[in-house]
Amino acid sequence: MAKLNPHFDDLPASYLFREIKRRAGLFQEKNPGVPLLRLGIGDTTQPLPPAVIAGLHAAVDKLSRKETYTGYMDEGSVALREALVKRYAERGVSLDIDEIFISDGAKPDSANIQSIFSVHNTVAVQDPAYPVYVDTNVMAGRAGKLTKKGYSRFVYMPCTEENGFIPDIPKKKVDLIYICSPNNPTGMVATHAQLKRFVDYANRNKAVIIFDAAYSTYITDPDLPRTIYEVPGAEKCAIEISSFSKEAGFTGVRLGWTVVPKTVRAEGSKAGKVNALWNRRQATMFNGASNIVQEGGVAVLSEPGQKECREIIAYYMNNASVIKKGLEKTGLKVYGGVNAPFLWVKAPGKMKSWDFFDKLLNEAHVVGTPGSGFGPCGEGYFRLSAFGDAGDTQRAVASIQASLKI
């Protein structure tokens, strides 16, 4: 008889964003006609800018003519990878074109990357963390059992008010370390010195860092690292995953990339090179991002594309500022929202995350994301995203202010 993967039973019963959708749906059933202001899932709302639209149209036109038609593009557009190499070079980072793997987004890559590692690795995750890092390792059998303190085999790195939500290196010896900066959900950004402690730890312990840089284009502070490879030694221990989703509004268009330097090593396979295994994994299990979308990515990285995308980022970062200032006026403590599109709000009093979610849903008609959905240390916090429409964001802030009675 066919047997299912038993580790799926180790997952929490509900996927966070499905539960949010369910509760919001129930509210709308009971309150038809009441508009909900959604600052929850982190979905982008602004249209693609002209240079990117033009690039996508040109790509579609190419497919209409025999001379320019293209089929499989598994290995990723050379033009796109060269443009990315150039971007890294601007930050002083030297990469080879075959150290960059084009994909359909940071989520699939951060989900799939664990599959090239043995199930016997010890995994360290930030707490709170983007659920994909946790859930995919649970499904692969690296997690152990779920207790009130989290999964028994994970090493959690608590992100708290005390450490400014940037954790210190693990106290135990671990093999794989997931770090996200600018952080989802806390909106905090690691400094060069903070990342260096992780890189040094990884090189000392022969661990591999999986660095999620999906929000790096939201950094404007020149002193903050936009890629982990700005830290010397990272090229020996770090994989970096990134995305066009938030830089260019590609959440639905789907495009991302993963950097695996050829100098990153691990044991347990003859190949030794992590790059070789990821290459093999992708060649076997993936057929490349859409050729249309890859050309859209080239347009994003063009000079006019970059200028236009920076304007959209500025629009979203203005939302972040409106939320931060507006909620601070109510006396709430608000973290993040500077150099990052997420805000991490401390619920008032000793209120729990889901209670605050229900309060804001029912009283302010605002949908956010309960911090506890990102891990035990997220309890008592609430994530808001800056990716809404500016008018909706202002209305949401005013509505939260009214609900909190100021």
Place this chain on the structure above:
Amino acid sequence: MAKLNPHFDDLPASYLFREIKRRAGLFQEKNPGVPLLRLGIGDTTQPLPPAVIAGLHAAVDKLSRKETYTGYMDEGSVALREALVKRYAERGVSLDIDEIFISDGAKPDSANIQSIFSVHNTVAVQDPAYPVYVDTNVMAGRAGKLTKKGYSRFVYMPCTEENGFIPDIPKKKVDLIYICSPNNPTGMVATHAQLKRFVDYANRNKAVIIFDAAYSTYITDPDLPRTIYEVPGAEKCAIEISSFSKEAGFTGVRLGWTVVPKTVRAEGSKAGKVNALWNRRQATMFNGASNIVQEGGVAVLSEPGQKECREIIAYYMNNASVIKKGLEKTGLKVYGGVNAPFLWVKAPGKMKSWDFFDKLLNEAHVVGTPGSGFGPCGEGYFRLSAFGDAGDTQRAVASIQASLKI
């Protein structure tokens, strides 16, 4: 220290299509200016038809306006899934919209589907078979060691001249069965009666069939099943994977779907329903196919889209007929190529697959695919694809005829 997935070492040293590319590249280095005629990898060559191009442009335009902009579309376009439900209904198959999962292609789905099953399942594959079924189960640890007879833990179902390249049900008890029809690489198509033996076997043994129907639109014979669900009982034991790649020239555009009926059960997880696990897998590890591409899919399934795509299929099937007749004239035995876009050619004499590959590459400047790359029973065979340009296909046939001296 980080440990790599040791099962990658169980893979054959080289990925079939990479090795073909390598040998073709070497030939071109030594013979600059000699054009190669590529009938190997099965990549489409004809441009997308007008209705589909119009659908893709309209989708891009939608992203340029705030009112029509869309972000995440994880669960798949409702319009697209409804159009697919309608297509199945035309074959007498009744499906629910949430039994259809939209993806970026049949390759990723046939690669990922194994991850929802336990590593302790016994896997049956056709021999020869599309390498993705084999390699992904190797990487997951279901294969055992590679011997001359294949992997020790797999159950092979030999496809030979004697059984018309459609195997009988496994003699041993197995849990997961991969079947592809119309078949890649042999180009043979299973009849209703042949599929029924598998469906009955699976229901009797509580096995799950993973049915790859990526080439089903190449079937014109009204008596041949285009979906496994035409066989009663399949809704209780079969997952069907399909694709727009070969129907609509979407090899580079990327769009496919997987059907998991809610009535398919397996043990080992509380959920029991295979549909629930695949849903969870996709929600956690995938972010949906590109919204642009999904609208292209809707255009493919529109009336004008279907008419235009059928013309392209007829064009490719004319190539298949040209290859079949042309090679049969040389005395070669040619299977497939009717109701399927692949031709399975028996190498002359006792010639081995790679020797025949080298002969055709060096003498006829034709690139095909060695049958042995698809499994031990493929030795002595050679796959040609009908997806080339008509002129190139005719030249390739003439060139093979000249090289075989007729």
